[in-house]
Amino acid sequence: xxxxxxxxIWDKHVVKQIKGGxxxxxxxxxxxxxxxxxQAFTGLNKRGKKVFxxxxxxxxxxxxxxxxxxxxxxxxxLSRLQVDALKKNCSEHGIELYGLGHPxxxxxxxxxxxxxxxxxxxxxxxxxxxxxxxGAFGSIAFGIxxxxxxxxxxxxxxxxxxxxxMRITIEGELNKGVVSKDIILYIISKISxxxxxxxxxxxxxxxxxxxxxxxxxxxxxxxxxxxxRGGLIAPDxxxxxxxxxxxxxxxxxxxxxxxxxxxxLYSDADATFDKEININAADIEPxxxxxxxxxxxxxxxxxxxxLEQVEENEKNxxxxxxxxxxxxxxxxxxxxxxxxxxxxxxxxxxxxxxRMVASFVxxxxxxxxxxxxxxxxxxxxxxxxxxxxxxxxxxxxxFQLRQPGCSACLGMNEDxxxxxxxxxxxxxxxxxxxxxxxxxxxxxxxxxAALAAITGTVGDVREFINEY
Amino acid sequence: MSKNITIVRSTxxxxxxxxxxxxxxxxxxxxxxxxxxxxxKNLFRDWRYYDNDESKPKKEFALNNPTYSGSILVAAKNxxxxxxxxxxxxxxxxxxxxxxxxxxxxxIFKSNALNNFLLPVRVSEEFLQEIFSAxxxxxxxxxxxxxxxxxxxxxxxxxxxxxxxxxxxxxxxLNGYDDIDYLLSIMNEIEQFEYNTR
Numbered sequence: 041x042x043x044x045x046x047x048x049i050w051d052k053h054v055v056k057q058i059k060g061g062x063x064x065x066x067x068x069x070x071x072x073x074x075x076x077x078x079q080a081f082t083g084l085n086k087r088g089k090k091v092f093x094x095x096x097x098x099x100x101x102x103x104x105x106x107x108x109x110x111x112x113x114x115x116x117x118l119s120r121l122q123v124d125a126l127k128k129n130c131s132e133h134g135i136e137l138y139g140l141g142h143p144x145x146x147x148x149x150x151x152x153x154x155x156x157x158x159x160x161x162x163x164x165x166x167x168x169x170x171x172x173x174x175g176a177f178g179s180i181a182f183g184i185x186x187x188x189x190x191x192x193x194x195x196x197x198x199x200x201x202x203x204x205x206m207r208i209t210i211e212g213e214l215n216k217g218v219v220s221k222d223i224i225l226y227i228i229s230k231i232s233x234x235x236x237x238x239x240x241x242x243x244x245x246x247x248x249x250x251x252x253x254x255x256x257x258x259x260x261x262x263x264x265x266x267x268x269r270g271g272l273i274a275p276d277x278x279x280x281x282x283x284x285x286x287x288x289x290x291x292x293x294x295x296x297x298x299x300x301x302x303x304x305l306y307s308d309a310d311a312t313f314d315k316e317i318n319i320n321a322a323d324i325e326p327x328x329x330x331x332x333x334x335x336x337x338x339x340x341x342x343x344x345x346x347l348e349q350v351e352e353n354e355k356n357x358x359x360x361x362x363x364x365x366x367x368x369x370x371x372x373x374x375x376x377x378x379x380x381x382x383x384x385x386x387x388x389x390x391x392x393x394x395r396m397v398a399s400f401v402x403x404x405x406x407x408x409x410x411x412x413x414x415x416x417x418x419x420x421x422x423x424x425x426x427x428x429x430x431x432x433x434x435x436x437x438x439f440q441l442r443q444p445g446c447s448a449c450l451g452m453n454e455d456x457x458x459x460x461x462x463x464x465x466x467x468x469x470x471x472x473x474x475x476x477x478x479x480x481x482x483x484x485x486x487x488x489a490a491l492a493a494i495t496g497t498v499g500d501v502r503e504f505i506n507e508y
Numbered sequence: 509m510s511k512n513i514t515i516v517r518s519t520x521x522x523x524x525x526x527x528x529x530x531x532x533x534x535x536x537x538x539x540x541x542x543x544x545x546x547x548x549k550n551l552f553r554d555w556r557y558y559d560n561d562e563s564k565p566k567k568e569f570a571l572n573n574p575t576y577s578g579s580i581l582v583a584a585k586n587x588x589x590x591x592x593x594x595x596x597x598x599x600x601x602x603x604x605x606x607x608x609x610x611x612x613x614x615x616i617f618k619s620n621a622l623n624n625f626l627l628p629v630r631v632s633e634e635f636l637q638e639i640f641s642a643x644x645x646x647x648x649x650x651x652x653x654x655x656x657x658x659x660x661x662x663x664x665x666x667x668x669x670x671x672x673x674x675x676x677x678x679x680x681x682l683n684g685y686d687d688i689d690y691l692l693s694i695m696n697e698i699e700q701f702e703y704n705t706r
Contacts, residue, residue, distance in 0.1 A: 055701040056694065061676025064691065066701055076593065078542035087688070092695075104540065118540035125542050169592040169616060185594035185620035186544075187687070195691040195698055201674065203615075233527055234586035237615060267589060269615055333527045333589070353637070357526040357584070450536040450591075471531040471590060473554045 042308040045274050046205055046240055049180045049305070053163045055197060062199040068162040069096055070192045071148045072135070074126040075103040075452070076167030080190035081129040091133040093196045098157055099130050099137040102147045104452040107415050107442035110140055119453065133193075146418020146444045149173040149386040153257065154420055156286025160275035160302040165192055170386045170468065171270070172263040176256035177283070178275035178305045180240070183264065203269050204314040206239040207307070210247040212321035217502035219396070220255035221388060221466065221485035223247070224262040225327035225337045227319065233335035237267030239315065242307060247321035248273060253282040254392040261387045262468050265334035274306040326501055329470045329483040330373050332361040336470070338373060340488060340500045346370035364472050365480050366460075373498055376482075378462045381406075381493040382475070383486055384415030384442075385449035385467035391424045393466065393486045398425075398433040400490040400505065406438040407496030413440050413455065415447040439493065451476045464492040513627050513681050516606050517652040519578035521570050522643050528583055529590035530617065534599040536591075547595050548602030571603075575647045580607045582639050582651075587628075588617025597624045607653050609660070611636040622677050623687065629653055629660055629671050638662060655681060 043051075055064040072080075077099075084091070091097060104119040114120035123140060130137040138144040144151055149170055152158040158174045164181035165171060167189040174181035188198045208227060228235075241263050248256065256273050263271030280299055283289045290298045325339035338344065347369045350358045362369055367376075383389070383397055394416060406412050414434055416422040422444055425431055434441045448455040449467035456476030457463040463481050466489050470481035484492070487501045538550040556571055558564040565572040581600060587610040588596060597620040600608065606626065611633045613621075621628045631639075639662055642649045652661050655678065659668040679685065691698075 055698055058676050061674060075539050079544050122540055122542060167592060183592035183616055185592055185616060185623060187594060187623035191688050191691055194688055195695065197691055197698055199687050233589060234612060267614055354526060360525065452536045469590060471529045473535055474531050477554055477560055
């Protein structure tokens with residue numbers, strides 16, 4: 041029988057099907073971080089249980105770590121306590137921790153692929169909704185709550201009901217200035233912040249295949265922002281090439297064997313999906329959000345919808361959202377001034393993102409009134425950026441290159457956008473207060489963010505470049 | 509925290525806002541605890557207070573409006589979207605809610621709620637609007653949720669409307685079982701699976 045990519049991986053990991061209930065799904069890799077794991081360890085300790093397969097668990101500290109002076113003790117007491125608790129829990133349960141100060145430390149969804157933990161065909165969980173990032177390798181990867189973190193620690197399994205499947209196919213060539221972040225913002229703006237709830241999404245088509253691995257991660261990363269449990273892309277030569285040689289990737293004969301297995305990971309030609317969406321790559325323009333959920337996005341040249349364009353029972357939420365943002369229905373978003381630029385997060389903090397920004401800003405200087413923070417996704421990305429001289433480009437432009445962590449994506453550490461200020465951000469969520477109480481967020485690609493850093497306003501990057 | 513749920517009959521607290529994300533339910537800056545308790549006081553923190561100041565409540569927000577009380581939270585569609593933080597479910601439960609009614613729940617929130625004996629009840633958009641209107645007209649209107657029967661009814665004389673719940677999860681909620689106990693009880697099967705697929 042014809043199978044989808046998702047089915048092929050799922051079926052191999054079902055330990056047991058509970059009658060009338062969820063499946064017991066075996067988990068190959070479990071990533072943990074300091075914020076959503078402490079209560080899981082407490083639960084485990086209360087039950088008198090040890091972590092069942094510590095070698096399949098990988099830990100890092102990312103959510104609330106400072107991005108300046110990481111060599112000093114964490115000033116904020118509660119953050120320090122969480123980071124310390126992670127250290128203690130990992131050491132008690134024999135889990136490898138890439139904590140603060142470790143040369144591999146970084147955002148959990150950046151270091152997983154970077155170290156070769158993330159591989160095609162795997163099941164991967166983490167107490168973080170952006171776990172969908174790892175789906176870029178052709179794996180089933182999804183975010184879980186803390187009770188499920190405890191389950192996975194105790195038994196290396198979680199209980200999951202098989203989701204419905206959606207395929208989003210994007211064919212054709214991308215316009216210049218359009219990058220993977222624009223693709224996913226475009227998709228979410230079309231199907232809404234809840235349009236894929238209940239589904240797992242496979243991204244397919246020539247425009248997806250043309251993307252680099254890092255760009256594919258950006259697309260899969262934001263699957264959750266349309267409600268999907270996760271997103272995945274069939275692995276191909278690019279995937280294998282990316283994984284090959286990484287620290288924890290299979291080696292020698294093991295590698296040959298794995299590649300043979302991975303080559304079979306694709307949706308069969310006659311496999312069926314519960315829902316199919318087709319998109320023409322040429323329709324996608326550089327995107328920006330104007331509201332307080334990631335579905336509220338338009339082309340940078342577009343207008344914010346007018347009240348008449350909004351469904352009757354959605355008008356209240358729409359008005360509330362625009363009030364919060366201080367924007368007028370029906371107005372243009374281009375030319376809107378910004379106060380902060382944040383380049384970072386598990387969506388866009390990899391070396392290619394930093395290179396993209398650097399190549400655009402090289403020789404330019406940031407706008408006077410704008411503060412620019414660039415937060416690399418990991419220590420390895422940071423080192424690479426310095427090796428390539430990207431740090432010098434940023435310094436000359438007046439950008440601050442900080443140290444790795446989740447930073448202003450969710451403002452759990454000191455990196456908060458002040459109340460009322462506008463931040464153009466390469467992160468994944470524009471929710472009210474996400475980047476700090478009353479902060480206002482425009483989500484955009486690294487290129488569009490780089491342009492705003494230089495001009496101080498939202499603009500169309502295509503007017504300034506001839507490539508990309 | 510009460511474990512098993514059977515029948516909840518209560519007045520409601522209505523939040524007629526769509527796409528309520530977990531950053532609103534419990535902002536990230538309150539996730540720094542290492543225990544599961546005490547999140548209720550920060551539930552909807554930034555919608556409840558001006559300038560993060562408990563002496564400056566936003567009077568128009570439902571949680572601060574003395575007209576509304578009860579153990580049933582009613583919210584517009586796509587409730588609980590965004591971050592996977594289970595703290596959102598902990599905060600709602602800790603505040604004193606046992607049931608959340610909406611026309612649509614985000615997936616991760618729904619499983620987090622169920623794992624914490626907080627019952628998410630999905631109703632049709634029309635029925636949800638009926639509840640909002642009824643509660644607005646008369647805040648003493650009660651809603652009754654019967655898990656055993658899988659029904660919800662508006663007012664004492666309202667028609668019982670069916671809601672769906674996974675039979676396995678229903679058993680857990682009715683009996684106070686938890687998924688981890690279940691998984692721990694099948695460790696031999698998990699080890700056998702590992703052996704077979706090695």
